[in-house]
Amino acid sequence: MSDPLIEFDDRDLAAQRAVKNLRGLAIDNDTVRRLLSEARTHNAWHERDVPDETLRSIYDLMQKGPTSANGSPARLVFLKSDDSKERLRPALAPGNVEKTMSAPVTAILGYDIEFWRNADVTFPHKPEVQTAYQEKPQASETVAFRNSSLQGAYLIIASRAHDLDCGPMSGFDNKLVDLEFFAGTTIKSNLLCNLGYGDAEHLLKRSPRLGFDMVCEIL
Numbered sequence: 001m002s003d004p005l006i007e008f009d010d011r012d013l014a015a016q017r018a019v020k021n022l023r024g025l026a027i028d029n030d031t032v033r034r035l036l037s038e039a040r041t042h043n044a045w046h047e048r049d050v051p052d053e054t055l056r057s058i059y060d061l062m063q064k065g066p067t068s069a070n071g072s073p074a075r076l077v078f079l080k081s082d083d084s085k086e087r088l089r090p091a092l093a094p095g096n097v098e099k100t101m102s103a104p105v106t107a108i109l110g111y112d113i114e115f116w117r118n119a120d121v122t123f124p125h126k127p128e129v130q131t132a133y134q135e136k137p138q139a140s141e142t143v144a145f146r147n148s149s150l151q152g153a154y155l156i157i158a159s160r161a162h163d164l165d166c167g168p169m170s171g172f173d174n175k176l177v178d179l180e181f182f183a184g185t186t187i188k189s190n191l192l193c194n195l196g197y198g199d200a201e202h203l204l205k206r207s208p209r210l211g212f213d214m215v216c217e218i219l
Contacts, residue, residue, distance in 0.1 A: 035160050040206065042165040042198030043099040050080070050104045050164065050196055058158045065154035069129045070122045073115035073144035074151035075187045077108040087180050088192075093171035096192075103167065104196035108177060109155060111148030113141040114186040141188075148190050155193060165198030 008016075033039070055078050063072060079085050085101055088108075092100055100106050116134055119127035133140035156166045169192045177189040 034163075035157055039160050040165070040198070040200075040203055042167045042194070042196075042200075042203070044199040044202035045099075045103050045165075045194070046197040046199055048104060048197045054162055054164070055105065055195075058155070058162050058164075061161060062151060062154040062158040065151060067147040067150060068143055071115045071130055071143065071147055072118070072122050072151070073111040073113075074148040074155075074190075075110045075112050076155075077110070077181055079106040079108065080104070088172075088177070091173040091176035091180065096169050096171045099167060100169075100192070100194055103194035105194070107155065107193045107195060108181060108189055109148060109152050109191050109193060110178075110182060110187040110189045111144040112185075112187050113137070113144050115144050116140065145188075145190060152191050152193065159193075159195055164195050167194035167198075169193070 059076065067073070079088060085106065088100065088106065089097060114134075116130040116132075119130035123130050133143065152168070156168060159166050172189075172192055174189045178187075182188065
């Protein structure tokens with residue numbers, strides 16, 4: 001049933017038709033295997049470049065994932081050059097240095113605690129939903145962190161959809177990263193993710209996961 005308080009334009013109606021046409025489409029098993037069921041976290045990499053165009057395409061896909069009121073707080077810095085990687089080195093936990101230095105790309109995923117400044121772009125039909133956070137800085141930071149974490153997951157899925165492997169990490173000093181890469185901004189670091197073509201010869205068997213009955217409840 002249509003909402004009587006909303007006037008849908010042609011683009012709205014086209015979007016509705018597109019989503020209706022998705023219903024019932026099957027996702028083949030190979031896609032599921034590549035994105036999640038058999039994809040793995042990689043720590044060793046082939047020396048193969050990841051073109052800038054691929055990174056742009058990955059972002060174009062990941063930014064389509066949902067965030068609260070389309071706030072889209074994630075901010076990304078892709079480190080490809082040796083110089084940029086050396087700037088990151090002091091912030092890395094010892095166990096993450098080699099895998100990061102050898103990765104073709106390391107993505108720093110941060111979050112803008114003043115994401116609401118883009119409300120006219122990201123939520124033009126009702127920007128006040130976002131700009132209300134201007135008077136609630138703690139809530140703004142909480143929402144930004146939570147939704148950028150979602151976008152980190154979209155980054156992984158989008159990268160795998162582009163035939164890249166991923167090595168997400170939280171073992172680093174956030175304060176050092178923020179000083180080095182985000183000084184003078186309203187951006188804070190959330191996570192790191194190495195990207196490239198993983199060397200499967202270095203993989204171990206998958207670690208056990210928790211079963212449904214251990215962590216889920218249906219009410």
